[in-house]
Amino acid sequence: MNKPLTLTAVDRDFFRAVALAAFANPFSPEREALDRQIIGDDLRCSRDELIDLVVDRVTARLEGLRRSGKGDPVLYRGEDRSLLQTAFQFDIYHRYRAPFDAFILDQQRAGDRPIKVPFAGEVLDQLERLGYSRPDCLRYLEIFYQIRRAFYFIDTALVGLSPSMHTLRLQLWNNIFTCDINLYDQRLWDRMEDFSTLLLGETGTGKGAAAAAIGRSGFIPFDDKTGCFKDSFTRTFISRNLSQYPESLLESELFGHRKGAFTGAIDNHEGVFTRCSAHGSIFLDEIGDVSIPVQIKLLQVLQERTFAPVGSHDRLRFNGRVIAATNRPLDELRREGQFRDDFYYRLCSDQIIVPPLRQRVQEESSELPALVKNILQRMLGHECSAMAAEISEGLRITLGPHYAWPGNVRELEQAVRRMLLTRRYEGDRLVVGGGGLQDALVAGVSQGSLDARGLLAGYCGLLYQRLGSYEEVARRTGLDRRTVKKYVMAETQEEAAST
Ligand SMILES: Nc1ncnc2c1ncn2[C@@H]1O[C@H](COP(=O)(O)OP(=O)(O)OP(=O)(O)O)[C@@H](O)[C@H]1O
Structure with a gap:
C-alpha cells in the first residue's frame, strides 16, 4: 500500500481556514474575517463578491492539487483527509448555490407537492467520489439544501443593514443550526424538536417573518428513490394567530376535534398539531393572549409530545418544533400570574428579540431606504430605486430622524402606500x-x-x-x-x- 500523502504546511493552513469558514455562521463577523484570510486581501467589496472570491480561491487551490495528482482525499489520512473533504464539500456546495436557489423558487411555485431535484444525482456523485458512504452523501445533500434554504429565507425575508438586524440574522441561523454546525451535522439534525423558540418584540417588527425563516429552514430528508425531498418546505411551517380564535374554537384549531365533540362538530377536524409534518414547525403567534387552560395543554404537548383532539381520548404524537411570539410584556404577565412560569420555561430554549424600527433607523441611516425599496419591490413587482429614494427622503423630511415608528415595519408599509397615494405621511398623530x-x-x-x-x-x-x-x-x-x-x-x- 502506498504511503499516504500529506499537505504542505501552507496548504494545511489554507484548508484549515476553509474548514473554519465552512462551519462558521455566515452572518457572523468571524466568517467575514475568515473569508478575508482565505483571499489574503482586505478588499472593500460586498459580502456576495467576497464569497465569490473565496470560492474562486478554493476551487483554484483544489484544481492545483488535482492537476499534480494530489487532489483525491482518499490518498490522505487523518486531519489532512478531513480538511480536503471539507474543502471539496465547500466547493461543491458553493458551485450549486444558483441551482439550489432556482430549485427553492420552483418548489415555492409548485407548493406542497415535492418536486424532483434536477441536480441531485450530480451532487451525490461528486460527494461519493470524495470517499463518503451513500448515507453520508445523502445527508450532506440534505444539509446543503437546508443551509441554502436558511440562507435564502433569513437573507431575503429580513431586510436591513443595521447592527441589530445583523445580530438578528446571526441568532436565527444559530436557532436553526446551533452555534456549532459541526455538532448539528453529527448529532442534532434530527433532534431539534425540543428546541422551542420564543420571539419577542413590538408589534410589526417582523416576528412573523423571522418565524417563517426558521420554519422553512428545517431539515428535510431526501428520498433517493423518487429524487425528491420528502416534504415541500411550503408545508413545514404552519402559522396561527392565537388571538384570532374565540376560546371555544382555539383548542379545536390547535388539537382538532372528533365528530360530535360539541354542538356544531359535524365532522372530524384535524388541528394544526396533526397537520404539521414531522420536520415542520408550528408558529403560535400572540402566545401571550392564551388562557391558562390552553397554556396547560400546550405545555403538555411540549413536555410529552402528545395531545388529544377535543372529544377524544386517543393521544396523538407531535414531532415538529414550536415557535411562539408575542408583543406583550411577558415578564409582567408572568408576575401577574397570567402566563405560567412552567410554560414559559418550556418555550424558551431560545429567546430572540426582534428589534424595533426606531432602534434600527438610529443605528443605520440606510435602514429606512433599504426597507422602502424592498416594500416597493414587493408591492410593484420590480425594483424602483428612484421612487424608493424619493419616498425615503419625503419621510425623512416630514418625520425627522427621531420619529418613533410605533407600528414598526407594518407602519412603514402603510406609510409607503400613503406616500404613493398622497405624497405625504405625517406619522402616527399620537406619537x-x-x-x-x-x-x-x-x-x-x-x-x-x-x-x-x-x-x-x-x-x-x-x-x-x-x-x-x-x-x-x-x-x-x-x-x-x-x-x-x-x-x-x-x-x-x-x-x-x-x-
Ligand atoms: N426586516 C424586514 N424586512 C422586510 N419586511 C419586514 C421586515 N420586518 C417586518 N417586515 C414586514 O412587516 C410586516 C409586519 O411583520 P410581522 O407580521 O412579521 O410583524 P410581527 O412582529 O409579527 O407583528 P405582530 O406582533 O403585530 O404580530 C410584514 O409584512 C413583514 O413582511
Whole structure:
C-alpha cells in the first residue's frame, strides 16, 4: 500500500481556514474575517463578491492539487483527509448555490407537492467520489439544501443593514443550526424538536417573518428513490394567530376535534398539531393572549409530545418544533400570574428579540431606504430605486430622524402606500404629539385638574402610543376595546385641536 500523502504546511493552513469558514455562521463577523484570510486581501467589496472570491480561491487551490495528482482525499489520512473533504464539500456546495436557489423558487411555485431535484444525482456523485458512504452523501445533500434554504429565507425575508438586524440574522441561523454546525451535522439534525423558540418584540417588527425563516429552514430528508425531498418546505411551517380564535374554537384549531365533540362538530377536524409534518414547525403567534387552560395543554404537548383532539381520548404524537411570539410584556404577565412560569420555561430554549424600527433607523441611516425599496419591490413587482429614494427622503423630511415608528415595519408599509397615494405621511398623530400627551397627563394629574374621563382618555392615549393596538390597551386597562378606541380617538382630536 502506498504511503499516504500529506499537505504542505501552507496548504494545511489554507484548508484549515476553509474548514473554519465552512462551519462558521455566515452572518457572523468571524466568517467575514475568515473569508478575508482565505483571499489574503482586505478588499472593500460586498459580502456576495467576497464569497465569490473565496470560492474562486478554493476551487483554484483544489484544481492545483488535482492537476499534480494530489487532489483525491482518499490518498490522505487523518486531519489532512478531513480538511480536503471539507474543502471539496465547500466547493461543491458553493458551485450549486444558483441551482439550489432556482430549485427553492420552483418548489415555492409548485407548493406542497415535492418536486424532483434536477441536480441531485450530480451532487451525490461528486460527494461519493470524495470517499463518503451513500448515507453520508445523502445527508450532506440534505444539509446543503437546508443551509441554502436558511440562507435564502433569513437573507431575503429580513431586510436591513443595521447592527441589530445583523445580530438578528446571526441568532436565527444559530436557532436553526446551533452555534456549532459541526455538532448539528453529527448529532442534532434530527433532534431539534425540543428546541422551542420564543420571539419577542413590538408589534410589526417582523416576528412573523423571522418565524417563517426558521420554519422553512428545517431539515428535510431526501428520498433517493423518487429524487425528491420528502416534504415541500411550503408545508413545514404552519402559522396561527392565537388571538384570532374565540376560546371555544382555539383548542379545536390547535388539537382538532372528533365528530360530535360539541354542538356544531359535524365532522372530524384535524388541528394544526396533526397537520404539521414531522420536520415542520408550528408558529403560535400572540402566545401571550392564551388562557391558562390552553397554556396547560400546550405545555403538555411540549413536555410529552402528545395531545388529544377535543372529544377524544386517543393521544396523538407531535414531532415538529414550536415557535411562539408575542408583543406583550411577558415578564409582567408572568408576575401577574397570567402566563405560567412552567410554560414559559418550556418555550424558551431560545429567546430572540426582534428589534424595533426606531432602534434600527438610529443605528443605520440606510435602514429606512433599504426597507422602502424592498416594500416597493414587493408591492410593484420590480425594483424602483428612484421612487424608493424619493419616498425615503419625503419621510425623512416630514418625520425627522427621531420619529418613533410605533407600528414598526407594518407602519412603514402603510406609510409607503400613503406616500404613493398622497405624497405625504405625517406619522402616527399620537406619537408625533407624544411628548405633549405625556406632559399634559402628568401636568393634569399633578394639578388635580383632570376629571375621570380626561384621566382615562389621556392614559389610554399614552398606552396606545406605546403599545400600538387598541386590544393591547384594553387588556392593560381592563376596559373593553370599543371604550379604549373611543378614548383614544377623543384624545387624538383634542391633541389635533391644541396643535
Ligand atoms: N426586516 C424586514 N424586512 C422586510 N419586511 C419586514 C421586515 N420586518 C417586518 N417586515 C414586514 O412587516 C410586516 C409586519 O411583520 P410581522 O407580521 O412579521 O410583524 P410581527 O412582529 O409579527 O407583528 P405582530 O406582533 O403585530 O404580530 C410584514 O409584512 C413583514 O413582511
